[in-house]
Amino acid sequence: MFLIMSMISNILQQRERKPKEKIVVYTVLSCINNDYEERREFIPGDYVGKIVKDKRCPKDNSELRIKAIYAEKQQIER
Template sequence: MQISELYTLLLLMLLLFLITSLIRVFIERKKLKREQFQTLTLIKCSKCGYTEEREFQTGDYILKPEKECPKCKAQTRIFKIYDVKVPRK
């Protein structure tokens, strides 16, 4: 094998290594972006069962008293806070 052939082989190996590394980085980045979540707050009136879902706000906690119920005027409370998957666009 001539020296120039050896260099070509080495160059090809280096290229192959670089390409596989790039593919790997790309796959890992894609994996990171795979799942997105959104936190929602569920407000419920314990008297009439009225429920309302809105985005989580800092300071929210389960059983926190909320606004008046639009149906029966009783005081509503935060019933649940949970994460839901955001569909990928």
């Protein structure tokens, strides 16, 4: 009897778990003249200090450098 009640309790607890979270990694790009900054999703191969080759600063057309890489938790809606 105890085993059956324990199993039922376990099943109910699994149904009531908090929503799962997804971790999203972002890269912050900054103009080398420090007059522009943007955030995009992380691309494998990104590292802090890397000069981005495929994008330029929209303000003065100078190079963009990776300033920071960080992660945020986002809840997954059911």
